[in-house]
Amino acid sequence: MHSELTPFRICRNAIIGLVLSLGLLITTLCLPFYSYRYFTINETMKFIDVAKANHHIAVPLAGAILALVFIVAAVILMLFVSKNKIVQFVAKTLTILAAFAFIGLFFTAAVRLLVIPYEFDYIASQTLESGYLVYLAYLLFSGVLSCYILAIHEK
Amino acid sequence: MKQKKVLLTIRSRAILSRTLSYLGLVTLSLIWIIPIFWIVLSAFRTEVNSDGQLIGIVVSNYFPKKFGVQNFINLFQGQFYGVKGVFPRWILNTLIVAVVDCLISTFLVLSVAYCMSKLKFKMRKPFMNLTMILGLFPGFMSMIAIYFLLKSIGLAGNSADNAWLNIVGLILAYSAGAGMGFQVAKGFFDVLPSSLVESAKLDGCSNFKIFWKIILPLSKPIIIYTALMSFTGPWMDFIFAKVIIGTGAPECWTVSVGLYSLLFGAQSDVNFFTQFAAGCVCVGIPIVGLFMFLQKYYVEGVTAGAVKG
Numbered sequence: 001m002h003s004e005l006t007p008f009r010i011c012r013n014a015i016i017g018l019v020l021s022l023g024l025l026i027t028t029l030c031l032p033f034y035s036y037r038y039f040t041i042n043e044t045m046k047f048i049d050v051a052k053a054n055h056h057i058a059v060p061l062a063g064a065i066l067a068l069v070f071i072v073a074a075v076i077l078m079l080f081v082s083k084n085k086i087v088q089f090v091a092k093t094l095t096i097l098a099a100f101a102f103i104g105l106f107f108t109a110a111v112r113l114l115v116i117p118y119e120f121d122y123i124a125s126q127t128l129e130s131g132y133l134v135y136l137a138y139l140l141f142s143g144v145l146s147c148y149i150l151a152i153h154e155k
Numbered sequence: 156m157k158q159k160k161v162l163l164t165i166r167s168r169a170i171l172s173r174t175l176s177y178l179g180l181v182t183l184s185l186i187w188i189i190p191i192f193w194i195v196l197s198a199f200r201t202e203v204n205s206d207g208q209l210i211g212i213v214v215s216n217y218f219p220k221k222f223g224v225q226n227f228i229n230l231f232q233g234q235f236y237g238v239k240g241v242f243p244r245w246i247l248n249t250l251i252v253a254v255v256d257c258l259i260s261t262f263l264v265l266s267v268a269y270c271m272s273k274l275k276f277k278m279r280k281p282f283m284n285l286t287m288i289l290g291l292f293p294g295f296m297s298m299i300a301i302y303f304l305l306k307s308i309g310l311a312g313n314s315a316d317n318a319w320l321n322i323v324g325l326i327l328a329y330s331a332g333a334g335m336g337f338q339v340a341k342g343f344f345d346v347l348p349s350s351l352v353e354s355a356k357l358d359g360c361s362n363f364k365i366f367w368k369i370i371l372p373l374s375k376p377i378i379i380y381t382a383l384m385s386f387t388g389p390w391m392d393f394i395f396a397k398v399i400i401g402t403g404a405p406e407c408w409t410v411s412v413g414l415y416s417l418l419f420g421a422q423s424d425v426n427f428f429t430q431f432a433a434g435c436v437c438v439g440i441p442i443v444g445l446f447m448f449l450q451k452y453y454v455e456g457v458t459a460g461a462v463k464g
Contacts, residue, residue: 059218099181107185108217144178151173 007082010152014075017145021068024138031131033057047131056112060105064139067101070094071146078153092153099146106139193217197432201225204426211426226433233430235417236405242434244406245413248322249438252409253390255326260333260385261378268340269366273352286335294332295394301328302398311399318403325399325409329389336384339457343377344370379449380456387442410438 032044051058077091113128201223202210209226230242238244270276271283305311310324347370355365371378389396393411401412408416414434417427446453 055218055220056216096181099177100185103178103181104185104189143181144174147177147181148170148174150177151170154173 007079011075011079014145014149014152017141017148018068018072018075021071021138021142021145024134024141025065025068028131028135028138031134032129033131033135035127035129044129047135060108063101064105064142067098067105067146068142070098070101071142071149074098074149078149088153092150095146095150095153099143099150102139102143102146106136106143109136109139194432194435197429198226198436199223200429200432208426209429211424212428213425226429227437230430230433230437235413236420238405241405242410242413245408245410246437248407249390249409249411252322252326252329252396253386256329256333256389257382257386259326259330260388261382263330263334264337264340264381264385265371265374265378266366267334268337268344269370271337272341272344272347273349273365273370274362287338290335290338298394298398301395305399312402314402315404318400318407321400321403322407325389325396328395328399329392330385333385340374340377340381343374343456347373376452376455379452383445383449383453386445390442391438410434414438 029047031046033047033050035044045053047057047061051061071094074091074094077087077094081087109132196217196219199222200210200214200219201221202214202219204210204213209229232240233242235241271279302311305324305328309317310320310327313320351369351373352365355369360368389409391411393415396409396412397415400408405413405416414431417424417431417434
């Protein structure tokens, strides 16, 4: 019975989750993120523009991408070198770091929702676009996915 | 086929339960770790404000734009309260208080624990109950009384000339009542066989010799646990230190009183915040090191008296 639980079978859901996570990240990057009114007359910025202009977003974005790389690496290690104890330890450490990063960034991004309407109050009113919400969804989904991968590490 | 489905369901449930547990644990750890991480980041933050001073607490970004060790250099070489390089002096004072208290308290705690565990005498039980009840009250309830007692014998509230006496008073305040925290050590000594004590007595050993030559060599984990607790208490304490030595000269302050005065004292400045954070990191390093190296003994010391049988 247990012989049927190959690494690929164990990680099937994780792989699907990773594809979804990557999709969410690409969607976030393509969608409009903020919109400035009055001062710049309805200029809408995409994630890349915001990240270039605002390090409050650029550093977390870099962290979120790095965390995604970590869980991809952890799943690859689990698929191909699942027997080695040291590799298991490395994969688990990478996943824990990714879980911390994603959930931490999710909280930070969620708390920023309270700040954003007032952030540039003196020059322009700022509104959220769909990109920010997908970004939040990406962080939360990836956080839960990291915890799931951490859970399937435990045989 | 049906059995396979049941197994898969059990496995899925286990994974779901573990996922939710990890999610909760990661969230809780983040809530705990974010302020500590912020302090560490602030210690290495070297951005400057429009006046050219280190930026301090007035920042809008969690992650620093510029990293460096300028805060540590300023802290160790800078002038606070008119005294140049006073921070190393604060560290030294704290170290003296912590080490002396560690030695006295460890000896007192272990001695009391040995007496309570291995010697049978009148009023032993009522005394243990009394200490248990007294231990339920927080220590700082007696703060004002201790201050006036120490002041009446000239060991607190001294001004610049005799400020070092305040340090003696502080050591006394920390170590005098330490013997009452004997419960954990007593639990450990209870597990040691009484036959060792009895046979030593038959051979003519005195109580002190039994304690020193037989019991202590067998009690390494609890000695380390007690010493660790006695050291970390004064090293991190602020309340007693502020009351007893807060009025003296800045050279005789402990590190917690000194760091507090950077932010809330007479010459405080919000721009000192990054230096305050650097001081916090300096204070944290010895404790982290001690716990990392002595973790094994610490756990053994706490758990040794827990199981009896």
